[in-house]
Amino acid sequence: MTGPRASWLGRLPQIALGGVLILALVLGVATLSARPAWQSLAPGIALVRLSLTHSGARNCRDRTADELAKLPKNMRSPQVCERRRAPVRVEMDVDGHSVLAADLPPSGLAGSGPSRIYHRIELPAGSYRLDLRLSDDPATQGFEYVAAFDVDLHPAESLAVDFDAASGGFFLH
Amino acid sequence: MTAGPRAVLRHGFDRLERILDRAFGPDWNPLAxxxxxxxxxxxxxxxxxxxxxxxxxxxxxxxxxxxxxxxxxxxxxxxxxxxxxxxxxxxxxxxxxxxxxxxxxxxxxxxxxxxxxxxxxxxxxxxxxxxxxxxxxxxxxxxxxxxxxxxxxxxxxxxxxxxxxxxxxxxxxxxxxxxxxxxxxxxxxxxxxxxxxxxxxxxxxxxxxxxxxxxxxxxxxxxxxxxxxxxxxxxxxxxxxxxxxxxxxxxxxxxxxxxxxxxxxxxxxxxxxxxxxxxxxxxxLPPRREGAAAAVFLDHCNGCARCVADCPYAAITLVPRSDGLPFAHEVEVNAARCVACGICMGACPSSTPFRRSGELITGIDLPDRPLAALRADAIAASGALAGAGRVLTLACAHGAAGAAPGRIILPCVAMAPPSLVDFIISRGLADGVAVAGCAERDCFNRLGVAWTRARFARERDPYLRARVPRERVLTVWAGPSERPRLEAELSAFAGRLATLPAYENLRPLGDDEAAATPTREGGAR
Structure with missing residues (x-):
């Protein structure tokens, strides 16, 4: 017999040995493809995630009668506002201890977008009181939105704290 | 090869690949x-x-x-x-x-x-x-x-x-x-x-x-x-x-x-x-120092395109003739791609060291290691050989061979045109020629091993002429960690050559051929 078939038939020992070596490599790869397991979060820990998107107030003033008169009728908006929004102040306490206190700048090059935050807090499983406060207008004293939640966290639980001004402020998923 | 982490790693790879060569065969070696x-x-x-x-x-x-x-x-x-x-x-x-x-x-x-x-x-x-x-x-x-x-x-x-x-x-x-x-x-x-x-x-x-x-x-x-x-x-x-x-x-x-x-x-x-x-x-970090790119000499180029076919780096292209000679094409070298391996010179049918009329110029040549210098190197290297079974070795710089008397180190063995082997034997510069290239599984310049084999087997232009006695030619493919094997094969080859009768078609070296001088860097070592 001649030709390519003969050439590889004559190399059956190499094919067998090569096959065994590559199979060993594949099995090694398959093993490392899932083992050892990675402990991402320690046992007994739960995760609280605070995430919100909310726009801060704009600095606005009323237009004068003269200003309004100079504008075309279809553009006579009673107020004129700066493009840049105010930062949003967010605070969070766990059992009275502050875990977050931040002024969230507005997004966008001109600062005209909403303020955003995504914050992770790892806590041992157990019961906690979460106090949350948000202010979107620096001109106002105190916080416009305040909420408190009593939560019972289980190991590996993921608790999401969200915010929606239209539905009253902070809420839990 | 310089010492350092790269050399250590390269030797490590070479040793591992030799084991896999035995398991799979060089052509199926997965690391190559x-x-x-x-x-x-x-x-x-x-x-x-x-x-x-x-x-x-x-x-x-x-x-x-x-x-x-x-x-x-x-x-x-x-x-x-x-x-x-x-x-x-x-x-x-x-x-x-x-x-x-x-x-x-x-x-x-x-x-x-x-x-x-x-x-x-x-x-x-x-x-x-x-x-x-x-x-x-x-x-x-x-x-x-x-x-x-x-x-x-x-x-x-x-x-x-x-x-x-x-x-x-x-x-x-x-x-x-x-x-x-x-x-x-x-x-x-x-x-x-x-x-x-x-x-x-x-x-x-x-x-x-x-x-x-x-x-x-x-x-x-x-x-x-x-x-x-x-x-x-x-x-x-x-x-x-x-x-x-x-x-x-x-x-x-x-x-x-x-x-x-x-x-x-x-x-x-x-x-x-x-x-x-x-x-x-x-x-x-840092850049590699490479020789000057190959140069084309149109007076000796008929646009046959063998160098285009053999270049491993797509550095040579065929373009319309520009000098008025009656050929359709000429070749053009892209200097930015040419690594100066010299494979094109070995592929050129004009690369014959037998030429005696005028200066030895080929169609495509390496400015830093021209064919004329290569012929002069071979002549000079032969001076270091004596006794029975003289072996002149054309060795790859990336293989096992180190500097030694009667040895010419080349960027790639495919740089040597087959006619150089014929020249060395027929001029009596040595009793036999050994071509010591990279490891068979993987050529440093990608295709040098394959082209050399095909040329010697008369499967690819330029052929090694049929008149060259094959018992006087040895090819050894050996990686950097295989120096002992290379030396053993060279020694055995010398022993076989010593038992052969004198080469009958010997033609003495002409005065014009002998007058050429070797290059400094490429001289016999």
């Missing part, structure tokens, strides 16, 4: 087929991916259900395809990094070979991105971990209108459209990867994108057996009300994730950018 194996694995991943897509559903709950169905109920075809998809991807990572380290060790990434290196850098990231988006689709606890960690890292860039990680706050926030997007990404990114892989091989000729059939069959067979023996695991269904604490991580494609968790996002991005810049900049 890493590029083709990478392509082969890509196609396995692509074909199995298309097959899996037939059964995959893109919904928040449907995705996991469909993967469970194909892994459990239809394990014997779709489940095996999924395991193949995963293990071939993992093996591709192994092949890719081994290829990268080996090319560095072989010093084949610098100088005018920078293009292949640079274009390989984005390939690394696209392999990772392809794998990461794939893991996401399964939507088990590992997918949830990957999704959360990835989006939190991406959000740290601050370029998204709303944090992407918000999609994974709670089950009700995740929409099936997100999976449609991920499927799109998992198709688009591998397509871009394919484009990058194609660009990666653009500055080489006869790029090998298929491994030898038997090696391919062995690899596929081993992957199938491995997939049946160890099916790819599937975790619990993702549940956004919980957080994955312990995950069965794929340490090939997801090994960065523990690092991402452990370091600040800024450090991760800086590390990614730094690694990429450093890797891309390696060809210039």
């Amino acid at each position: 087929q890493l590029g083709p194996l990478g392509w082969f694995l890509f196609w396995i991943v692509a074909v199995t991916g298309i097959y899996l897509f037939i059964f995959f559903d893109t919904g928040v709950t449907d995705a996991y259900a469909s993967v469970t169905w194909l892994s459990a109920d239809h394990w014997w075809h779709a489940g095996v395809a999924r395991s193949l998809h995963r293990y071939a991807s993992d093996l591709m990572v192994v092949v890719m990094f081994t290829h990268l380290i080996r090319e560095w060790a072989m010093d084949r990434y610098r100088g005018r070979r920078w293009f292949s290196w640079i274009t390989g850098v984005p390939v690394i990231w696209f392999v990772y991105l392809s794998g990461i988006t794939g893991y996401w689709l399964v939507w088990d606890d590992l997918a949830q971990y990957v999704a959360l960690t990835s989006t939190e890292l991406l959000d740290s860039l601050g370029i998204f209108a709303e944090p992407i990680a918000r999609n994974f706050l709670a089950p009700e926030l995740l929409s099936s459209r997100f999976f449609t997007l991920m499927v799109f990404l998992h198709i688009a990114i591998p397509l871009l990867l394919l484009l990058l892989m194609w660009i990666h091989i653009q500055r080489i000729t006869s790029a090998r994108t298929r491994p030898p059939r038997v090696l391919g069959a062995i690899t596929l067979g081993a992957l199938v057996v491995g997939s049946v023996a160890m099916p790819a695991p599937l975790g619990r269904a993702a549940d956004l009300a919980t957080v994955p604490t312990r995950v069965d991580l794929d340490w090939f494609l997801l090994s960065l994730y523990p690092v991402i968790e452990s370091l600040p996002a800024g450090a991760i991005w800086a590390g990614v950018a730094g690694f990429t810049v450093l890797l891309a900049g390696l060809p210039w």
